[in-house]
Amino acid sequence: MIEIEAPLDPELPICDAHHHLWERPPNGYLLDDLLQDVRSGHNVVSTVAVECRYAYRNDGADELKPVGEVEFLESVANRVAADSTSETRVAAAIVGHANLTLGDGVAAVLEEHMAASPGHFRGIRHSTIWDASDALRRDAQQGLLADSHFRRGFAWLGKLNLSFDAWLYHPQLPELAALAQAFPNVTIILNHIAAPLGVGPYAGKRDEVFKVWSRGIAGLASCPNVVAKLGGVGSLRSGFDWHERAVKPSSAELATALRPYFEWCIENLGADRCMFESNFPVEKLSTSYVNLWNSFKRISQKYSAGERAALFHDTAVRIYRIG
Numbered sequence: 001m002i003e004i005e006a007p008l009d010p011e012l013p014i015c016d017a018h019h020h021l022w023e024r025p026p027n028g029y030l031l032d033d034l035l036q037d038v039r040s041g042h043n044v045v046s047t048v049a050v051e052c053r054y055a056y057r058n059d060g061a062d063e064l065k066p067v068g069e070v071e072f073l074e075s076v077a078n079r080v081a082a083d084s085t086s087e088t089r090v091a092a093a094i095v096g097h098a099n100l101t102l103g104d105g106v107a108a109v110l111e112e113h114m115a116a117s118p119g120h121f122r123g124i125r126h127s128t129i130w131d132a133s134d135a136l137r138r139d140a141q142q143g144l145l146a147d148s149h150f151r152r153g154f155a156w157l158g159k160l161n162l163s164f165d166a167w168l169y170h171p172q173l174p175e176l177a178a179l180a181q182a183f184p185n186v187t188i189i190l191n192h193i194a195a196p197l198g199v200g201p202y203a204g205k206r207d208e209v210f211k212v213w214s215r216g217i218a219g220l221a222s223c224p225n226v227v228a229k230l231g232g233v234g235s236l237r238s239g240f241d242w243h244e245r246a247v248k249p250s251s252a253e254l255a256t257a258l259r260p261y262f263e264w265c266i267e268n269l270g271a272d273r274c275m276f277e278s279n280f281p282v283e284k285l286s287t288s289y290v291n292l293w294n295s296f297k298r299i300s301q302k303y304s305a306g307e308r309a310a311l312f313h314d315t316a317v318r319i320y321r322i323g
Helices: 031-038 067-081 100-116 148-159 170-182 207-219 252-268 289-302 305-319
Strands: 012-019 023-024 027-029 041-050 088-095 120-123 165-166 188-190 228-230 274-276
Touching: 012 274, 012 305, 027 031, 031 041, 031 067, 031 088, 031 148, 041 067, 041 305, 067 100, 100 148, 100 252, 120 274, 148 165, 148 170, 170 188, 170 207, 170 228, 207 228, 207 252, 228 252, 228 305, 252 289, 274 305, 289 305
Parallel strands: 012 041, 041 088, 088 120, 120 165, 165 188, 188 228, 228 274
Antiparallel strands: 023 027
16 A cells, blocks of 8 residues: 655656656556656656667567667657647657667667657667676676677767666676766766665675665766666665555655665766656556655755756756757
8 A cells, every 4th residue: 555645845847757658467557657647746847758678569670679669659759749738748758779789780770769759769778787696687698888799889879969878787887987988978877876786695785785886876976978867776676675565665764765875876976967767667566656756855855956956857858858
C-alpha cells in the first residue's frame, strides 16, 4: 500500500528527465498511465522518454530494429502535442538505442533515428552494465567503454551532435571518466547515479559501496561534458527493502536514504550538471510518482531557488535541447 501525499511546492516546474513507456505483461506503462502520474499534482511541464527495448521493428536489418522504438516515441510526442488540453510535453526529448560496437556502421542507424524523429531525437543509450557476479544483470562485456569498435561508433555521436546516456554500475565509473576525457565534445548523461549496488556481493556493504561510488563520482567532476541523473535508486539492485513492504516508505524516509547520494553529486558536479528523474515505471515498485518528487523536493530545500530550478527543470531542458 502507498499512502499518497499532498504534493509539495506544486507550482515548481519539472522536466522529468527519465521515464520509460512499455507494455510488458502482466503490466504495462503507456501514455495514459504516464499522464495519470504527471497530472497527479506536480507541475511536470516536459519529459524525456528513454529507450527500454520496446516496440522494435519486427523485420529488416537487425541494427535498424531499435529505430522502431524511436518511431513509437515520436508518435507519442506528436499525439500529445496535438492535444490542446495537455499541459505536459511528453517525450519532448527522445533517447533511443544504437549498437555502438558497429563502429562506423552505426552512422546509418543514427541517421535513421534522426529521420524518424527530427524534432525530438537527442541521442542514444547503449547499456554497458557489467559485474563479475552472476547475481547481477549483465548487458555488455567487461571493459566495453574502452573497446576500439565501441569508441569508433561513439565518435559518431560527436559528429552528429548527439548525446550519450550512460548506464553502468558504480564500479565502472572510472571507465566512464576515461571515455569522457577521450571525447570531450560528447555530452554524457550518467543514468541513475551509476546504481550504487546493494545485492549479491554488495549486500550489507552500503558504507563500503558508498566510498567506492563517491570516489567515482568525484572523478567525474573534472569532466565538464558529464552530467548526472539523480534517481533510479529504488530499484531492486540497490538493496533497499522498499518494494517488499506492505506500506511503502514516505517521502521523508526516501529523502533521508537518498540525500547522501544526491548531495554528493550536487556538491561535486554542481546543480547545473544534475537533474532529477522519476525512472518510472521502474520506481513504482517502491513509491508513487507524487511521493517520489516530494522526496526530491525535501532533499533540495537547502539549495537556492536558482539551483532548485536547475535540478528540477533547467539542466534537463538545456542538456536535451528542449525548446
